[in-house]
Every structure is written in structure tokens, then in C-alpha cells.
Amino acid sequence: MRKPLEEIVKKIKWIPSFGKERELDWLKNMHDWLISKKRYWGLALPIYECECGEFEVIGSKEELKKRAKEGWDEFNGNSPHRPWVDAVKIKCKNCKKLVSRIKDVGSPWLDAGIVPFSTMKYFSNKAYWKKWFPIQVIAESFPGQFKNWFYSLLVMSAVLEDAEPVKTIFGYASVLDEKGEEMHKSKSNAVAFDEAVERIGADPMRWLYARHNPAENLNFGYAAAEEIKRKLLTLYNVYAFFSTYVKEKDFPKDLEIRPANILDRWIVSKVDHLIGTVEFALEKYDIAKAVQNMEDFFINDLSLWYVRRSRKRFHEENPERKEVIATMYYVLLSIAKLIAPVMPFFAEAMYQSLRSNSKIKNQNAKLQTPESVHLCDWPEKEDQGQTDLDLEQKMDEVRNVVTLALAERSLNGIKVRQPLASLKIKNQKSNLPARRAQAGIKDVPELLDLIKDEVNVKEIIFDDKIKSEIELDRHITPQLKEEGAVRDVIRQLQDLRKEQGLKPEDKIFVWLSGPNALNAVLEKNKALLLKEVRAKKIVIGSAGKENVPEKGVNIENDLLLIKIKKT
Secondary structure, eight states, X not given: OHHHXXXXXXXXXXXXTHHHHHHHHHHHXXXXXXXXXXXXXXXXXXXXXXXXXXXXXXXXXXXXXXXXXXXXXXXXXSOSOTTTGGGOEEEOTTTOOEEEBOSOEEOHHXXXXXXXXXXXXXXXXXXXXXXXXXXXXXXXXXXXXXXTHXXXXXXXXXXXXXXXXXXEEEXXXXXXXXXXXXXXXXXXXXXXXXXXXXXXXXXXXXXXXXXXOTTSOEEOOHHHHHHHHHHHHHHHHHHHHHHHHOXXXXXXXXXXXXXXXXXXXXXXXXXXXXXXXXXXXXHTTXXXXXXXXXXXXXXXXXXXXXXXXXXXXXXXXXXXXXXXXXXXXXXXXXXXXXXXXXXXXXXXXXXXHHOOSSOOOOTTOOSOOOSSGGXXXXXXXXXXXXXXXXXXXXXXXXXXXXXXXXXHHHHTXXXXXXXXXXXXXXXXXSOHHHHHHHHHHHTOHHHHHHHHHHHTEEEEEEESSOSSSEEEOOOOOHHHHHHHHHHHHXXXXXXXXXXXXXXXXXXXXXXXXXXXXXXXXXXXXXXXXXXXXXXXEEEESOOOSOOSOOEEEEETTEEEEEEEEEO
16 A cells, blocks of 8 residues: 555645655555554454454444344444443354454554544535545644554545545644753653643743744743743733723724825735735644734834834824824734734734724725624735835835944944934945835935934935945034933933823923023923923922922933922
């Protein structure tokens, strides 16, 4: 049977791909296989051995009924397992004595090998069986299965149908401890499942397993799990940010994704891309790729760029608030549906908080609100021209420039809150894709504004003569220094709001007291301070008599005393 089995192996898709070569190697080199076990439960071997040395193998239930001399009534109507089948005795063809079945049962892999037949009504409903055979996929740890389950499946199917039993065999390596050693109770390095779920949480454990390359051993432990939880905390913080700034009354009632803001158009395009890449990976059973793509999206695209650059747009007075809410709502709802197969509990919690009691109208069914995220259809890519590859490439160029500029700031010890006069960008000449993307951002003021805001510069200059890719004007004028001090004070006040657990909508009284020169700068910029920290009143030059905690902060080497109180 080697050759027919080898041909069947080649028809199957193996994940990882080296599984095919392993199975072929086993078929090439295997010898006799011990198929019996000295145990009670299992597939009763239909072998009848007489003490005279004669033995017979009974080929069917019908044959056993015909040959039975006693015990048939006790067995009839039951499955061919012990103890019922042991009651049946036949007559030895040689010495005519009654013969009992040997007590051995088959290897459990014999039972496992007929799963595509025993579980799919092979004998009772052939039409039903044909509908599902070969089965779509099986998943099992591969270290020992090439010569056990995978092999027995192949043999049974080859004998019965001369066909492959399954379209895809998905194999994975072993779970070891954090040091890469096998887990054993005797070594005290085994982690009990219930204990792990209680300590880590079911969803982080699922994410840890799903994002791992199945071809490699997984070193499982609490340190590795904590790293995963830190990554997932990014998604939770994005969700918490939206929940903090947006109440249910603000949820979109008629969601048509037609954003005008360049950040909104970009993130919708990225979501569409993500839906496509995740679906493509899952169709190929590449779970790790799908999970890593989702993780990269919510950390690098959604959190570190979109939310970071959109925070102020969520404020009540911002004219773009309605648009950014609708966009973020669509993004979070899409993420909930994408992560649902991997993190079902968090996906459901996020979905329930986003789901409005009134069904949102949408002709294209982009937004569905069934009772559970697990009752939603898989999200579809926007089919109305929302995917913008050109914009994505340009945004990549913007982010690359920002990364280089911020690194230059850090290298020269210049805080990001300190404004600078200009940033020069070297014109690309040799790299065609980069040159195209760069040429594109020159003509889009919105993209240049993103660079200005993120790098904190007043002007962007494209220059052929600079030696490096970017160059910062590090000369800080008195006016720029003054603006930097004001920004630093705003940050300190925002941090104090967080420390006191204030909500974004809470208004405050503020008292600021520092050296005369600093007080004068703050007085000059009072209107900006009132707006940025959501203050109803700011008193400058006096610590005030209010009995509230006072905090001293360093602003350009000057001590500033600050106090805030909720109105």
C-alpha cells in the first residue's frame, strides 16, 4: 500500500508544509505495526483463537451472527465492544470446540482512523457522508501523529475509498515551560489550565497561542503572558478612550462612511486592508499571520497614529467631532468582529458597549447590531472606493519622516513640547516609490500639517542640499522658548487632571504661581490655557487660599506651583 498512500499524502495540503515530507518519510521507512492493546475499552478485535492452534478473523457482523453458537442474543442490539461482544462464541472449524474472542482490543488509533466514516454516517446515510467527505481540516500536535493519527486516517481511507480523508492537515508543535523544558508534575514546572486562566485570563491565553508560529514549540509561562497582556492593553485603552469621550447618545444613527478628514480616510482604508488580509490568512489556516496583522493594526496604526493625532477632534467644541466619532465607531465595530474568533469574551464586551438599542440604518449592511458579535456576519471590505493605496503609501512616508525627526530631537536632547522653526526633508532621487510618495506629500497640506503637529515645527522645507534624510533647525528663539514653556504647563495641568481622576467634560479652577517672568508668559497665553485644560477660570501669580493639594513642577528651570479644583 505504500505507493497509493504516498499519492494520497501528496493530494493533502500540509501546514506546516514540511508535514508532507515527514509523512512520506514515515511511509517509506515504516515496518509492521502493533495494532492490539491489553486493555478493556477499545475496538474489539474480531479474532477467535482456539486452544488447538486454529484461529479465525470474522469479517462482518453478518458473518458473526451466522457462526455464533451462543451469546448472540446478549450481544445483538449493542455496539461491538466489551462486554457484549465477548458473550459470543463460535465453533472451531478444526476441533469443533467453542471458541471465545481474544481479549485484546485494537489500538486507539484504529478508532481514530475511521473518524471520517464513523462520525459521518458512512453506513447509514451515504449521501450525507459524500456531502462532507473529504473533511475540510484536522488539527493536532504533529510530533507523534505522523505515525499515529495521520497515518491511521490515511490507511483507513485508502482501504475503504482509495481517497484522501481530509483536505488540510494542520499540525502544531509542543507547549513547553518558559525555559523550553517539557512540563512535568515531578519537575514542578507544569502549569494547570484552571490556574492559568484565573491568573492570565482566557482571552490573553488564546491570543498568545493564536499569534504563535505553530511550527515552533511554545514556551508558555506567566512572563510571556504578561507581555501579551501589555500588547492587548493597547487595544483596551483605545476602546476605553472612545468610551470616555463618546456617550451612546453620540453614536451614529445612520452610518455612511464618507470621511473628509485625511486621517479618517486613511484609517478606513487601513481597516479595509486589514479585513482583506485577515480573511486571506484565515482561509489558508494561517492563524498566526491573521492575529499578528490585527495586533500590528491596533498598536501601530490605530493607537500610535490615528488616536494620537485625533484626540482633540473628540472634544465637544470641535467641528469634526461627529465625523471622527462615526469613523472610530466603524473601526472599533470592525475590530470587534475580526477578533471575535480569537478573543470571544473581550470582543463581546466591546461589541455590547458599542451596540445601540436602536438598529442603525445602513443599506449596505456595513453596520449590523444583532444581539451578539458572534451572530454578526464577517465584516466586508468597503466596496465604494474607500481603499486608497496611494494615501496609505503617502502616510507611510509621513510617518517615516516623523520617526526620523523625533529620533533627531531625542539625540539632541530637545523635548517634543519645544517648538522648532523648521524641518528640512531631503528630496528623494534614487528610490522611485519613496520619491513618488514624497512628491505626493508635498502637494497635500493636510499631510504636511500632520508632520508639523507631530514633530512640533512651524515649517516644512524640501531641500536637495542637506546630507541626511531630515534636518531640524535647532535654533530656539525667545518666542519659541516661550511657546514651549506654555505647552509644558498645559501638559502638567493635564497630568494633574488625570491624577485627580477628572473626566474630560469636567471644568476646573486653576491657580498658577511662579517667577514674575513666567507668570507674564502665562498671563499672555491665558486664553490658550483656558481652552486646552478646560478651565473655567485661571488665577496667575497667586497660589490661592483654596484648601486643595499643591504641586511644584519645573518649567524651564523655574519652579511653578499649580493647584486645580473641579468646579
